Amino acid sequence: MQTFQLNDVLSEHRPHLRSFAYKFTKDDSEADDLIQDTMLKAMRYADKFIEGTNLKAWLFTIMRNTFINDYRKETRKNAVVTQEDEISNAHLMTSATKNEAEGKFAMADIQKTLSKLPKCYYDPFIQYFEGYKYHEIAEDLNIPIGTVKTRIHMARQILQKQLKVYRK
Template sequence: MEAQLYNQLLNDHTPMLRTFAYRFTRDNEEVDDLMQDTMIKAIKNYGQFKEGTNIKAWLFTILRNTFINEYRRNTRKNALITTEKEISSAHLSQSATSNAGEANFAMADIQKALASIPEHYRIPFVKYFEGYKYEEIAVELNIPIGTVKTRIHMARQILQKKLKPYRSAV
């Protein structure tokens, strides 16, 4: 495919790509950045596009993957950034002492709520909470993985209802 025809196809699909990008970002400035990154990648990878294939799908895939990669990069970056206030010993000790009594009440309520969940929901939930993977729980309990996921989900819903007063306090 000639470069001029390829560039024309890119321009023809820009409005649809922009709409698609807005669904991801919900911010016009971020849409501009995402569109720019997508177009740069599409132009750089001009040689990889096979004539006769669906260019629209190819462009949407580039845009989606660019968004996902940027989201992951930002998530990792934000996880590494902490403020001095969050890690100061004075802040930690003040937080620990003021919440000790509340934590005891909360823990008792959590244990009561957990004990009230039917056993077939509680066991997979506790195992998952302890760090077991869905597959490991399914093998150990001899149930399908979908059942494990459903039971864990149901246990979470039950706990959320029973511990609703704590949700608004956070």
């Protein structure tokens, strides 16, 4: 299917996608973003669509998977590393938050340990916990996927060793 024909066909399904996206996000602007991501992926992977099959179902599947993947990325990012300069108590492991003073020490220790990671370990580690997949990190850093996995593993080992005092 040619690109201009695909645009027309996708536009016909936009109202259905809108209501489906809103059920996931419960927010107008996030629903619009999800629709846009879905449309872009549909155009990018148009060659994967088999003519004669249900286009609407294919689009809904792309949207659902996009939403799930984005949700997982966000969950992982919020679980370990934040974009803020300072990590709050809410983002620390529960074992590190017995009281406010201990939490402040834990935050300082985590930030200190992260800052001491060699750049070759730090970059893939942070990207992984921001929700990027191994192959995305490999492309971004222009290194083999096996190297990405090794560096993330090494970063985890260093962090576990340096922060073992906070284990339960």
